[in-house]
Amino acid sequence: MQTVVAEGRKTTYNNVGIELEQIRRLPLLGVYRNEWRMRRVALYRDSPGHVISIGESFDGSMVVVARETDEDHSWALAAFLRGETYVAH
Numbered sequence: 001m002q003t004v005v006a007e008g009r010k011t012t013y014n015n016v017g018i019e020l021e022q023i024r025r026l027p028l029l030g031v032y033r034n035e036w037r038m039r040r041v042a043l044y045r046d047s048p049g050h051v052i053s054i055g056e057s058f059d060g061s062m063v064v065v066a067r068e069t070d071e072d073h074s075w076a077l078a079a080f081l082r083g084e085t086y087v088a089h
Contacts, residue, residue, distance in 0.1 A: 012063040016052055023052050023065065030080035034088040039064070043073055043080075051077075 003014040012020070026044040029051065034041050039055035046052045046067055053073065055064045070077055079086035 009061050010063065011061065012065070014065040016065055016067045018052070018065075020054065020063075020065065023054065026052065029077060030086070032076045032079070032086040032088065036088060041076075043076065 003012075003017070005012045005014070014020070016023070023044055026046065029043040029045055031040060031042045033039075034055065037055065038058050040058065041053050041055045043051045043053055049070050051068055051070060051073060053064075053066050053068055055066075056062070076086045076088070
């Protein structure tokens with residue numbers, strides 16, 4: 001179920017049904033830049049094999065929250081494990 005919340009200039013699309021405050025209490029795996037989608041993406045551990053991603057647009061106008069598999073972000077997770085910064089192009 002998707003929840004859409006508009007607050008001033010920012011619109012949040014939440015596809016997981018968990019409030020952002022609760023998600024941010026989960027273990028943070030890392031943060032990367034996605035140049036193609038023009039977002040900063042934070043990955044939180046949801047359950048074994050799954051993450052919750054919070055992608056905020058560079059201009060701050062949109063936040064997208066999704067539950068995804070580790071495979072969906074395998075490149076970023078591998079970089080985090082090596083202590084590297086990841087940027088998607």
